[in-house]
Amino acid sequence: MNFAVVVFPGSNCDHDAYHAVKHVFGQSAEFVWHKETSLGDADVVILPGGFSHGDYLRTGAIARFSPIMASVRAFAEAGKPVIGICNGFQILMECGLLPGAMLRNRDVQFHCEHVGVRIEQADTPFTGKASVGQMLRIPIAHGEGNYFAPPEVIAELEAHRRVIFRYASADGEVTDAANPNGSVHNIAGICNEGRNVVGLMPHPERAVELVTGSADGRVVFESVIQHGV
């Protein structure tokens, strides 16, 4: 499969996503500079983490105006798989492909650590190989991952099973102690109505080789590779 890793000025997890896809899973991968207008023959689009444009206005706020984003939108609207990780998730919300917004973490500190993440739904391209309720131990690394949306939006997300990842304790309980940033309903990741666009704050691409502390993120990539076969 062909993965497009979109690079914005300030992206810094672009190499990690590329390494995971290309060297760990043996797929073809291309960096696509944000000033490009074509995604080429990509089958999957990854919006990687980082601090696009410094995140100086709001996280992801400027990146949504990049030339490549028109193609990303068309790609998403055609039902093809798009995943936004961390800053990529923030960009997807800013450009309206996913609902909600991020606030500063409730303790106002940047958090980099492994956290428990529960798979809530297995009917997206990125969770097809997982089982509902499966627990992942994968890293987060963000200062603004405190997911917020108005109550009616949250209700709709829950009603339509669009919460895909939730912060949970090691034994799968959704508790306040397991919530690293204050996100509403412990939400760590969601999908769009078509279920092909997924955004999440945790970093599955950092957890694909045991040597780095966890390989629990593999299921996200294995799912989308299987989805495309």
Added chain:
Amino acid sequence: MVFDSATLQRHGVTPDEYARIVELVGREPNLLELGLFSVMWSEHCSYKSSRVHLKTLPTEGARVVQGPGENAGAVDIGDGLAAVFKIESHNHPSFIEPYQGAATGVGGIIRDIFTMGARPIALLDSLRFGPVEDPANRRVVRGVVAGIGGYGNSMGIPTIGGEVMFDETYSGNPLVNVFCLGIARHDALVKGQASGVGNPVYYVGAKTGRDGIHGATMASAEFDETSADKRPAVQVGDPFMEKLLLEACLEVMQTDACVGVQDMGAAGLTCATSETGSRGEVGVEIDVMHVPQREAGMTPYEIMLSESQERMLLIVHKGREAEVERIFEKWDLHAVRIGEVTADKMLRIRDHGTLVAEVPNRALTDEGPVYRRPFAPPADMAARQRMPSVDATQLPVTLDALLRLLASPGIASKRWIYRQFDHMVRTNTIVLTGLGAGVVRVKGTNRALAMSLDGNGRFCQLDPRQGARLAVAESARNVACAGAEPIGATNCLNFGNPERPEIMWQFAEAVAGIGEACVALGTPITGGNVSLYNETAGAPILPTPVIGVVGVLEDASHVRSRVFQDAGLDIVLLGENHGELGGSAYLTTFLGTISGVPPALNLAAEGALQRFLVAEAGLGAITSAHDCSDGGFVVALAECCFDSGGIGADVDVPAASGDGEVGMAAATLFGESATRVILGVKPEASTALLERARSAGVAAQRVGATGGTQIRVAIDGVVAIECPVSEAEDRWTNGFSQWLESPPQRRG
């Protein structure tokens, strides 16, 4: 003389130095020229007090690719690759404005590394603060930690470790020493030198503002009450700009269109132009009207002395300008041609064509004053080294004593700090932060690099030479514990006012100690940094040389952390316990004193121990390794149990062979004898391991086994301390954040 003494004083130029300037320039300098000399001859840029001592450090070795003198040092790590690394201080700015001071410190050292053509892959920090009971210190801790994270996280360079210590002397003088390591191919290393007459000189990056003017001279003066007025001299960091510069510069360097590259750090454009010219034995001529300016009406003086961040100087091959400009444009950066290389070895500055300064490059960079400042040991040295007379009740060996030590700020887990640093980005971190030395794999090879920063101001206060030797040994030992062979070192030397003989003596002794240890352990110094005048109202910091050692691990899969991997392992102690409490964390915690003689160090034994740890890396017997330092054997043993999922340890150690009866148990448990490592060893392999240790000349004994849920330590068969791992781990995990969040105490 055309300047009055107040003007000279404001520039930090002595009358003798002024006379020398007149001699070198061949006439009276104008104000701009005086400004150029003022910054280039400052302590910070010229090393005028420290140079004679630094020259004695060992800088050569088979693996050294680049020694001191360039933007960073480099050592060979195999496969044609070099590790490029250096440490730098940003102490004074971090006191004035903790967030921005620390952030720009991170930005500065990162520029030093990518200026060499290396991609930065790891950061470490060595930090010193005053006790956080004082809200002023608390503000500094929070600001510095947030600033390091704010900059490093945005850059996508993992901050993978470091060390933090607290002492009252750092209250007005926090230390922020930042280490960065990058990787480059040997043949792609870029030097900071100009060459090729007629080659254009380019400026790229942030615009020049009035910020940081005379930052270099500020860093060379003691603080006084007027320091607050110098606030405008603080620079504000822009990590986004630096990220663009990093990517664009590395892309430009791949084209070989560049002759040389230099970042603009301390002394800004002045330093970058004169140093590149001087190193290349050429001249550089620029016109300041081409320099992008953030504010209107800036004078040539302000432009030349500004220390605005995130700026680079490039010397480009004539004819390849368009290629370079195109790459920078891709990253939305505008490289501006500000001058060219000339033949006559002069730094020539014009303003709209009019000549405004003209001085020989070397006069600024190489012909500055060199001081052999007088030095003498402090008068109270003998008193410092005397152990306080105490009775046994003042030296507790109870469970409570262990818990207090584990929760003490210097020893407790620093998770509150490193959790705010992205320590995993780039997916190379293979020993997670807090679990041992910082270790990153080198993608595309089987290798990994281990690195550690260490320094102990307590030991140096009691004996600076010995303290420095111990710091080198500890840093290299930490690297060897991970399984890596120590191959190079860098140092950051933080001291008080060198014009006082006892401070200069501390400095000279420490440098001598570093040299001795680096020679013995095979870790040449490839560069570093000196920070003097760290004192407030005449009270200096503890002498604090910080050592960074880099090691290479041939097979990344052999890496070891400090953590016991399983129950049922043999616990083996390498090294000998001499029961040395002098300068220990234990004495500071329970007696509130820094006194005694620091532990002895046998460099031959240390070398043998480290070589043994490295040689064992591929053999598989050792599953974890942790060195005994602050808090001694019991604290180290407890740390081996932490993060293991609650694996306990049951050990029985012989009483230390130290002096006297009083405190013998305390010295056995909490003494800080050097050259000791606790190993977790597969039981079926431990007999052979002990045999190999014996033939390697390394003292080794099996002292117990892992398992259960208790940490139990006996001395000669009598249980001294017994404690559930969970209780100890809880105190250790939360001690630091509880201290930081405890109610502040204002001091009167």
Added chain:
Amino acid sequence: MRARVFVTLKPSVFDPQGRTIVEALHSLGHTEVGDVRQGKYFELDLNVESAAAAEALATEVSQQVLANPVIESFRLEVDSESKAGRS
């Protein structure tokens, strides 16, 4: 023309920074400070002729870029004074 734009979190949205600041103020003894809400402030220099045009332009860029309508609201002031007074 100059416009000043004040962007603040909507009243229903939790403000972690504001809360942290208010806690710090309380710990310093300023217990009479009831609540703090942090926001952003922008100064726009606009090359347009009339106050009405400035207001329209400032409104447009605020809606499009400066504020995120999911969590933020904005208020703006248009000022016909020249660019003088900047220090």
